[in-house]
Amino acid sequence: MQAHVQNVLRKRVCSFELFLCVPFHSSRNFRNFSSNNNADEKPIFPVGRHDIAIIKEREKDVDLNNEKERIRDQSIQYKLRDKTRQFIDFIRVVAKGGAGGDGCIAFNREKFDLKVPPSGGNGGRGGDVIFVASPNHSSLHSIPRTINASRGHNGKGNMRHGSAGKNLIVPVPLGTIVREFVPQPNKKQLERIDYEGQMNNNENLDEETKLAKKRAKTWVHYPRYDEKNTLSSFFLEAEKMMEEEERYNRAFKVEEELNLDLSVPGAQYVVARGGSGGKGNPHFLTNANRSPKYATKGEEGRVRYLELELKTIADVGLVGLPNAGKSTFLTAVSNAHPKIAPYPFTTLNPYIGTVDYLDRFQLTIADIPGLIQGAHKNVGLGHSFLRHIERSEVLVYIIDLSKNKPWEDWSILRNELEKYRSGLTKRPSLVVANKADITEKAKISLPIFEKMLKEKEQEIVIVPVSAKYKKNIVKVTTLLRQVVEKVREKEKLP
Structure with missing residues (x-):
């Protein structure tokens, strides 16, 4: 054996x-x-070889099993991932207008006719980048980081001009502020800028080389006429004419830095204009020069670095500490359905709900994530939360009445709002004392809270409610309508 x-x-x-x-x-x-x-x-x-093959097959089976488990884990994580993570309220983008098309050099060829007229068409202009304020969008996550408009088409023979590039229309949520900023170049860009500066400022670089580089960016020559055109007096006259046109148009191309507020539905703003198209050779036709063999290239589009910041537009803004019941209150009074859970910071992005009345009157309420002490110093995500309160004309403080000292929460909220932006607490406001169904603590805390507000001469109405069981909700909506109507009437006054 x-x-x-x-x-x-x-x-x-x-x-x-x-x-x-x-x-x-x-x-x-x-x-x-x-x-x-x-x-x-x-x-x-x-x-042996047979043993190695068996080992490899076993390792392959183990790798496939691990890969299947990893894919299954990723699919589960994707399903359990909160959809609210797609909400973005601050981004930086690069908007580039389309470049213009080049002019064409062409001639109408006819039999037994050597002196034919030029027939090259002009290039089409580049497309513009246009922002449109859209009420159907509530986040900036769909806006690409680099926005490029299409380029204009080149001119063709027989006097056919190139078609213009299509304008790129980008829908932007209402309440978006667009600001232009100067980017800080990275290491590679700094090296490229230094290299270009050395090449342009090099003492060994003569004027002829600089002029040749400039002409290569501006002019298009007929085949095998590159050197002949530069030596021609007609080309020098055309070059001077184009320089004068560029100097004249330069004053009209000066644009101020963008600082837009997209708060009107359907309003359109051009943020990056496309370049103009090049001129065909008929543009340089003169009595002396009957067959110009040169044309110009299209101009580059405008490049702008933009900063987009979304500030939610709503009539009423809900302010409260974490786990005070803001989402539950919004669900009770409006058509919104934010996430509700018995732990703090369940709301990670603002929600907007609409309150409908029987006479078709409507008002919007914005629910922002809970504020914590030090939010005005940008502790956590303080500024990203507070920016959505700036546009609300009416503030509603959601206070947890089940706490031992609920008035301390109210003082913390007012302190954070005032330090973030002076005068924010002077807006019309209302205090909603939530969780009033907890009778033992609510009966003790509510009278003390009301007495403290009267001593501080604060003309703020306190309404005890139970958002969970929808108790006393009609009184709150009635008071909100009265306050919102007064604010709208003041806005209509000249």
């Missing part, structure tokens, strides 16, 4: 076998080796 086992093993061994220092002749030697107390020496057995 022992000899048979040894014969089978010899057949499976390859020419590149790996042998042990201890010979493998019998089972007695294997037993002696396995009983060795030296931990550094591990048994190594002869390995």
Whole structure:
């Protein structure tokens, strides 16, 4: 039996076998080796091609199983991921207008006629980048970081002008503020700028080389006429004419820095204009020069670095500490359905709900995530929360009446709002004392809270409610309508 086992093993061994220092002749030697107390020496057995193939197949099966488990874990994580993470209220983008098309150099070829007139068309202008205030969008996550408008088409023969590039219309949510900023170049850009500066300011670079680079960016020449055109007096006259036109148009191309407020639905703003198209060779036709063999290239579009900040537009803004019941209150009075859970910071982005009345009167309420102490110093995500309160004309403080000292929460909220923006607490406001169904603490805290407001001469109405069971909700909506109507009447006054 022992000899048979040894014969089978010899057949499976390859020419590149790996042998042990201890010979493998019998089972007695294997037993002696396995009983060795030296931990550094591990048994190594002869390995053949067939054994290596089996090992690889097993490793492949293990890798496939691990890959399947990893994919399954990722799919579960994707399903459990909160959809509100797609909400973005601050981004930086690069808007580039489309470049203009090049002018064409062409001639009307006719039989037995050598002196043919030029017939090259002009290039089309580049497309513009246009922002449109859209009420159907509530987040900036759909806006690409680089916005490129399409390029204008080149001119063609037979006086066919190139078509203009299509304007790129980008819908932007209402309440978005667009500001232009100067970007800080990275390391690669700094190296490229230094290299270009050295090339332009190099003493060895003569004026002819600089002029040749400038002409290469501006002019298009007929085939095999590159050197002839530059030596022609007609080309020098055309070059001076184009320089004068550029100097004249430069005053009209000066644009101020963008600082837009997209708060009117449907309003359109051009943020990056496309470049103008190049001139075809008929543009340089004169009485002396009847067949110009040069045209101009299209201009590059305007490049702007923009900063987009979304500030939610709503009539009423809900302000409160975490887990005070803002989302529950919004669900009780409006058509919004934010996430509700018995732990703080369940709301990670603003929600807007609409309150409908029987006479078709409507008002909007914005629910922002809970504020914490130090939010005005941008603690956590303080500024990203507070920016959505700036546009609300009416503030509603949601106070948890089940706490021992609920008036301390009210003082913290007013302090954070005032330090973030002076005068924010002077807007019309209302205090909603939530969780009033907890009778033992509510009966004790509510009279003390009302007395404290009267002592501080604060003309703020406190309404105890139970948002969970929708108790006393009609009184709150009635008071909100009265306050919002007064604010709208003041806005209409000249």
